[in-house]
Amino acid sequence: MPRFFVERANGDNITITGDDAAHISRVLRMGIGDDLIVCENSTDIEHFCKIAEIQAGAVSLLIDRSQHSAAEPDVKVHLYQALPKADKMELIIQKAVELGVCEITPMLTRRCVSRPDAKSLAKKQERWQKIAYEAAKQSGRARIPEVHPVLEYKQAVQQMSESPLTVLFYELGGEKLRTLLQNYPPNISIVVGAEGGFDESEVAYAIEHGIRTATLGKRILRCETAPLCALSAIMFDTGNLN
Structure with a gap:
């Protein structure tokens, strides 16, 4: 599943902009309802999301569920x-x-x-x-x-x-x-x-x-x-x- 990074999520919503937004829409050719993972770089939390809206330069996501990443070591x-x-x-x-x-x-x-x-x-x-x-x-x-x-x-x-x-x-x-x-x-x-x-x-x-x-x-x-x-x-x- 594609993975992207943000500093903080905003409630149940995440907006991805810039190069990552272009990558989602133009390179991966993802659409409404597709799944991806967004990681909060400052907290080690990963959010499992669905694409809610795609606009020019921005992709809006809804968070389905969140968890602490098992991939991050405890040291x-x-x-x-x-x-x-x-x-x-x-x-x-x-x-x-x-x-x-x-x-x-x-x-x-x-x-x-x-x-x-x-x-x-x-x-x-x-x-x-x-x-x-x-x-x-x-x-x-x-x-x-x-x-x-x-x-x-x-x-x-x-x-x-x-x-x-x-x-x-x-x-x-x-x-x-x-x-x-x-x-x-x-x-x-x-x-x-x-x-x-x-x-x-x-x-x-x-x-x-x-x-x-x-x-x-x-x-x-x-x-x-x-x-x-x-x-x-x-x-x-x-x-x-x-």
Whole structure:
């Protein structure tokens, strides 16, 4: 069933406008009485609706029933990802959204090779958010994860240190993830490096700010593999892959 997103429903009625309205009427060729799902992005609620009216640039819906989405995990994971080369970030965002990530913040670390200027970053962020949107629709999410602007590493550490649990995945080892996830909090931040991993001074800085280090096993994972492995492990250990 087609899926669309709004911030809030208005009673028993929802109006979809803009590109989504055009997609419903012109691309999907839906008509009066057809069913679709509309998700409240701010509440994780999904509404099962019927089309009541189609006008130029607007589709009016009536809500049949509503429920909290079973697709949203009970743990909110914020991924802090060091900026990789080429288009690897696009893959990371797409798959992280499918796996249940709640937020993504790209960051610049010492070993980041890719360092776009401000104009390029603005364009990239717009594209990244669109990728998150499409991945959320495809995977049946009720929430569109937000892709935040790129932060410098120390800024990111200051921000992530406010999380109840922040785990930096370090190729030189750390604690067992399963141990860290015992009695897990509702919000977890995870931190993954770029192609060259983290500089030792960056790891030390993170530890000084209360961030835990963990390992993903004995093998060295690529920067696009590590966040997906970490998310999968977290979702499994917290019962969100059942």
